[in-house]
Amino acid sequence: xxxxxxxxxxxxxxxxxxxxxxxxxxxxxxxxxxxxxxxxxxxxxxxxxxxxxxxxxxxxxxxxxxxxxxxxxxxxxxxxxxxxxxxxxxxxxxxxxxxxxxxxxxxxxxxxxxxxxxxxxxxxxxxxxxxxxxxxxxxxxxxxxxxxxxxxxxxxxxxxxxxxxxxxxxxxxxxxxxxxxxxxxxxxxxxxxxxxxxxxxxxxxxxxxxxxxxxxxxxxxxxxxxxxxxxxxxxxxxxxxxxxxxxxxxxxxxxxxxxxxxxxxxxxxxxxxxxxxxxxxxxxxxxxxxxxxxxxxxxxxxxxxxxxxxxxxxxxxxxxxxxxxxxxxxxxxxxxxxxxxxxxxxxxxxxx
Amino acid sequence: xxxxxxxxxxxxxxxxxxxxxxxxxxxxxxxxxxxxxxxxxxxxxxxxxxxxxxxxxxxxxxxxxxxxxxxxxxxxxxxxxxxxxxxxxxxxxxxxxxxxxxxxxxxxxxxxxxxxxxxxxxxxxxxxxxxxxxxxxxxxxxxxxxxxxxxxxxxxxxxxxxxxxxxxxxxxxxxxxxxxxxxxxxxxxxxxxxxxxxxxxxxxxxxxxxxxxxxxxxxxxxxxxxxxxxxxxxxxxxxxxxxxxxxxxxxxxxxxxxxxxxxxxxxxxxxxxxxxxxxxxxxxxxxxxxxxxxxxxxxxxxxxxxxxxxxxxxxxxxxxxxxxxxxxxxxxxxxxxxxxxxxxxxxxxxxxxxxxxxxxxxxxxxxxxxxxxxxxxxxxxxxxxxxxxxxxxxxxxxxxxxxxxxxxxxxxxxxxxxxxxxxxxxxxxxxxxxxxxxxxxxxxxxxxxxxxxxxxxxxxxxxxxxxxxxxxxxxxxxxxxxxxxxxxxxxxxxxxxxxxxxxxxxxxxxxxxxxxxxxxxxxxxxxxxxxxxxxxxxxxxxxxxxxxxxxxxxxxxxxxxxxxxxxxxxxxxxxxxxxxxxxxxxxxxxxxxxxxxxxxxxxxxxxxxxxxx
Ligand SMILES: Cc1ncc(C[n+]2csc(CCOP(=O)(O)OP(=O)(O)O)c2C)c(N)n1
Ligand code: SF4
Ligand SMILES: [Mg+2]
Numbered sequence: 001x002x003x004x005x006x007x008x009x010x011x012x013x014x015x016x017x018x019x020x021x022x023x024x025x026x027x028x029x030x031x032x033x034x035x036x037x038x039x040x041x042x043x044x045x046x047x048x049x050x051x052x053x054x055x056x057x058x059x060x061x062x063x064x065x066x067x068x069x070x071x072x073x074x075x076x077x078x079x080x081x082x083x084x085x086x087x088x089x090x091x092x093x094x095x096x097x098x099x100x101x102x103x104x105x106x107x108x109x110x111x112x113x114x115x116x117x118x119x120x121x122x123x124x125x126x127x128x129x130x131x132x133x134x135x136x137x138x139x140x141x142x143x144x145x146x147x148x149x150x151x152x153x154x155x156x157x158x159x160x161x162x163x164x165x166x167x168x169x170x171x172x173x174x175x176x177x178x179x180x181x182x183x184x185x186x187x188x189x190x191x192x193x194x195x196x197x198x199x200x201x202x203x204x205x206x207x208x209x210x211x212x213x214x215x216x217x218x219x220x221x222x223x224x225x226x227x228x229x230x231x232x233x234x235x236x237x238x239x240x241x242x243x244x245x246x247x248x249x250x251x252x253x254x255x256x257x258x259x260x261x262x263x264x265x266x267x268x269x270x271x272x273x274x275x276x277x278x279x280x281x282x283x284x285x286x287x288x289x290x291x292x293x294x295x296x297x298x299x300x301x302x303x304x305x306x307x308x309x310x311x312x313x314x315x316x317x318x319x320x321x322x323x324x325x326x327x328x329x330x331x332x333x334x335x336x337x338x339x340x341x342x343x344x345x346x347x348x349x350x351x352x
Numbered sequence: 353x354x355x356x357x358x359x360x361x362x363x364x365x366x367x368x369x370x371x372x373x374x375x376x377x378x379x380x381x382x383x384x385x386x387x388x389x390x391x392x393x394x395x396x397x398x399x400x401x402x403x404x405x406x407x408x409x410x411x412x413x414x415x416x417x418x419x420x421x422x423x424x425x426x427x428x429x430x431x432x433x434x435x436x437x438x439x440x441x442x443x444x445x446x447x448x449x450x451x452x453x454x455x456x457x458x459x460x461x462x463x464x465x466x467x468x469x470x471x472x473x474x475x476x477x478x479x480x481x482x483x484x485x486x487x488x489x490x491x492x493x494x495x496x497x498x499x500x501x502x503x504x505x506x507x508x509x510x511x512x513x514x515x516x517x518x519x520x521x522x523x524x525x526x527x528x529x530x531x532x533x534x535x536x537x538x539x540x541x542x543x544x545x546x547x548x549x550x551x552x553x554x555x556x557x558x559x560x561x562x563x564x565x566x567x568x569x570x571x572x573x574x575x576x577x578x579x580x581x582x583x584x585x586x587x588x589x590x591x592x593x594x595x596x597x598x599x600x601x602x603x604x605x606x607x608x609x610x611x612x613x614x615x616x617x618x619x620x621x622x623x624x625x626x627x628x629x630x631x632x633x634x635x636x637x638x639x640x641x642x643x644x645x646x647x648x649x650x651x652x653x654x655x656x657x658x659x660x661x662x663x664x665x666x667x668x669x670x671x672x673x674x675x676x677x678x679x680x681x682x683x684x685x686x687x688x689x690x691x692x693x694x695x696x697x698x699x700x701x702x703x704x705x706x707x708x709x710x711x712x713x714x715x716x717x718x719x720x721x722x723x724x725x726x727x728x729x730x731x732x733x734x735x736x737x738x739x740x741x742x743x744x745x746x747x748x749x750x751x752x753x754x755x756x757x758x759x760x761x762x763x764x765x766x767x768x769x770x771x772x773x774x775x776x777x778x779x780x781x782x783x784x785x786x787x788x789x790x791x792x793x794x795x796x797x798x799x800x801x802x803x804x805x806x807x808x809x810x811x812x813x814x815x816x817x818x819x820x821x822x823x824x825x826x827x828x829x830x831x832x833x834x835x836x837x838x839x840x841x842x843x844x845x846x847x848x849x850x851x852x853x854x855x856x857x858x859x860x861x862x863x864x865x866x867x868x869x870x871x872x873x874x875x876x877x878x879x880x881x882x883x884x885x886x887x888x889x890x891x892x893x894x895x896x897x898x899x900x901x902x903x904x905x906x907x908x909x910x911x912x913x914x915x916x917x918x919x920x921x922x923x924x925x926x927x928x929x930x931x932x933x934x935x936x937x938x939x940x941x942x943x944x945x946x947x948x949x950x951x952x953x954x955x956x957x958x959x960x961x962x963x964x965x
Binding site: 057059060075079080082084086087090092093094096097098099102104105122125126322323326328330334336338339341344347348351 | 615
């Protein structure tokens with residue numbers, strides 16, 4: 001990623017800047033049009049903060065989404081990044097095409113629980129198993145916000161709509177699913193938990209591979225009443241930390257300094273460190289089976305387990321599997337893309 | 353000729369007593385999965401190498417093994433490539449269909465059959481040649497599994513002797529067929545020789561249908577349309593290829609994948625200058641194309657009708673958000689799953705308007721391997737220039753059958769990557785609106801993600817947007833963008849591949865066709881001229897939306913027959929949508945939708961019927 005940017009010239013010299021010399025405002029988006037208090041807005045704020053603090057070049061970021069209230073939010077962060085609001089449930093394919101075309105981009109996708117777990121479940125599944133390097137956030141409120149409050153497939157059994165309708169179908173746990181599908185970074189957080197969200201997002205930015213984060217994000221308009229397992233009150237009461245997450249970014253010329261203590265230290269590909277602490281004795285973020293078991297156990301207790309469940313920084317990415325050129329495909333010159341006349345003649349001779 | 357004169361009725365066809373040299377139809381009936389494809393392609397190539405024009409059409413079932421397959425080879429000294437309805441030489445290898453196969457051939461035909469089938473008592477107006485294939489294959493190879501596979505090549509040898517195919521030519525063709533497997537080549541040559549020797553020693557000479565060396569195929573290649581399209585994509589510089597398997601388009605992606613791994617690995621780094629991904633479905637395949645096109649890559653996917661149906665929503669997004677991409681529609685018979693291994697031009701109308709709301713697409717209609725090669729290259733230029741999807745409308749007949757073609761021409765023009773603003777460009781301009789018409793051609797400027805300039809980023813969306821790519825529900829702002837897209841689309845008429853026109857000075861009657869419907873039209877016009885004294889003009893549509901020339905052409909004639917391969921006269925319907933009432937009144941339709949490539953007999957008959965009515 002380039003470290004210099006002429007973007008600074010566009011703004012008045014700020015007081016506080018990140019390592020690219022950009023101030024926080026440069027990472028903001030348009031004014032939100034979502035409901036006041038919507039969990040999705042809190043997530044946008046955390047994204048602004050995390051990208052700013054990590055010193056990510058906004059010009060190298062692409063923001064992608066499907067359709068829904070959640071999917072509107074890319075307009076509300078990173079105003080200096082290209083954005084693509086796709087069709088309902090199909091953001092993964094747009095992201096895949098864009099990132100294989102230009103592997104130097106950092107993709108951040110925002111989806112909803114309807115967008116991911118219902119109409120988009122097929123594309124979600126295949127995105128997870130391909131390990132496309134990008135961040136995939138589900139803003140999970142258990143309802144269809146934009147179409148005014150129908151159940152989604154992550155709504156818990158027994159949760160009740162405003163109309164009184166009770167959900168009878170089991171919820172899909174997108175995290176458990178992602179782990180089984182081979183995702184290489186799987187986490188869950190809560191939109192109201194600033195500290196945990198920030199640490200997870202920063203670790204996701206540093207991760208080389210697909211980082212999937214399910215963020216419980218209450219819909220204050222349609223799903224924040226008593227009895228809803230995705231309301232503020234419920235999550236606040238039932239949130240069980242799997243671990244405390246802290247993240248030490250790696251920047252050139254900065255020495256990493258941390259206390260190991262009772263933590264597991266995950267070194268990410270760029271040299272940054274993810275520290276998981278307060279771990280139960282037997283928990284290791286590298287064990288897929290245990291991660292799923294813990295998720296299931298938490299469900300049984302009616303708890304919302306949060307934290308980073310699984311990380312595998314070593315897995316082959318889609319780019320590796322494709323033997324993709326190190327130069328982004330879109331930057332290859334014409335001579336590399338169009339074989340010579342001799343090649344055509346040779347093929348023609350073969351077909352005679 | 354004057355139309356007042358009553359026209360002669362369609363002529364009954366009969367086999368002349370004179371020997372027919374280089375002008376007849378061979379029909380090979382086999383079982384799917386029995387190795388007949390190599391035998392048939394070798395036969396085709398052997399005849400072509402003798403300088404005689406040929407075309408081959410494979411009528412195969414939607415099945416992997418066991419159902420009947422027919423391969424038709426038309427040998428024609430005049431170079432007509434259309435399918436023929438009749439059969440002069442039958443090779444009956446399939447016990448299931450042998451009886452009805454024999455009953456269908458033309459009187460006077462020659463039948464080579466597998467001896468145990470005992471077909472010779474079925475008709476007395478045919479000449480039968482029994483060949484004990486099972487006995488002949490035994491000494492060639494021991495393994496029963498291999499026997500099954502080389503058994504078919506024996507009929508190539510038998511036909512070589514019966515029809516006069518030069519053995520050297522057949523052997524060379526077999527070697528080509530098994531180019532990368534020399535052992536298999538030798539085994540097959542051995543089997544072909546066994547067939548030839550057997551026929552020479554045991555079968556009476558056959559004089560009715562003969563092949564004689566000519567010089568009409570010098571330099572020709574033999575290729576299927578999907579292979580030609582694949583080559584076109586590679587030389588167009590395609591960067592991202594996505595697909596989901598579906599007959600008859602799979603072999604386009606598969607051949608492209610082969611070519612790319614051979615010729616598009618970067619010699620310096622050993623890494624791929626492209627990405628190929630088998631998607632989870634066609635929704636994802638087109639989504640990936642849009643993502644890649646948006647990011648600035650040349651991206652394509654290949655599919656057929658059912659896949660096109662799934663792509664509808666994304667096609668509308670591409671149209672409205674103005675994202676480039678190339679979609680190959682290798683059409684098969686619909687509706688629904690239809691007849692997956694038969695050919696049709698059934699998606700013309702659907703693709704033209706694919707997606708909800710006011711959506712219109714651009715289609716190209718190649719009729720030959722040469723043209724689909726050229727159009728594949730042009731499609732990428734057009735997609736990036738016009739910032740929209742380009743649909744290349746092939747069909748099973750073009751895509752999966754082997755065609756004799758001229759060697760392809762290396763692209764003459766550099767790539768047209770369209771109106772893309774770099775950071776330096778942005779530095780020079782005051783303001784930029786992603787969806788603004790600056791040049792008066794309706795084509796806006798775009799920036800690519802990763803462009804390091806504060807003016808570069810914009811938000812792409814399928815929801816209402818202004819000229820500055822901002823969300824809107826404002827009636828004026830919304831209509832402004834949609835009207836501009838319409839303008840872009842209308843202006844494209846002038847830059848799309850122009851129709852191919854053959855106007856005869858005094859002709860009152862004309863034909864219009866497109867894609868593979870060209871082949872029966874080409875032949876029928878000659879038949880009408882030589883046998884009925886009717887001179888006709890001809891326009892072949894090569895792109896949609898129509899160029900003005902189509903309307904001018906209709907104006908210049910009294911009656912215009914639109915020839916196509918679908919039930920609903922779909923191209924004619926598209927004409928009705930925009931042509932004048934006077935023009936529409938002149939249009940008549942000739943169409944077939946039985947899944948078989950239209951024959952010239954069919955066309956001539958239907959033409960005469962309508963003329964006489
Ligand atoms: C193909 C299609 N079907 C239906 C819709 C209508 N629709 C828009 S948003 C939405 C659900 C969104 O729910 P979710 O993804 O959970 O987002 P939220 O609004 O809750 O953030 C639906 C069904 C659509 N846009 N497209
Ligand atoms: S309806 Fe719910 S999800 Fe949508 S913006 Fe309002 S609070 Fe957020
Ligand atoms: Mg939701």
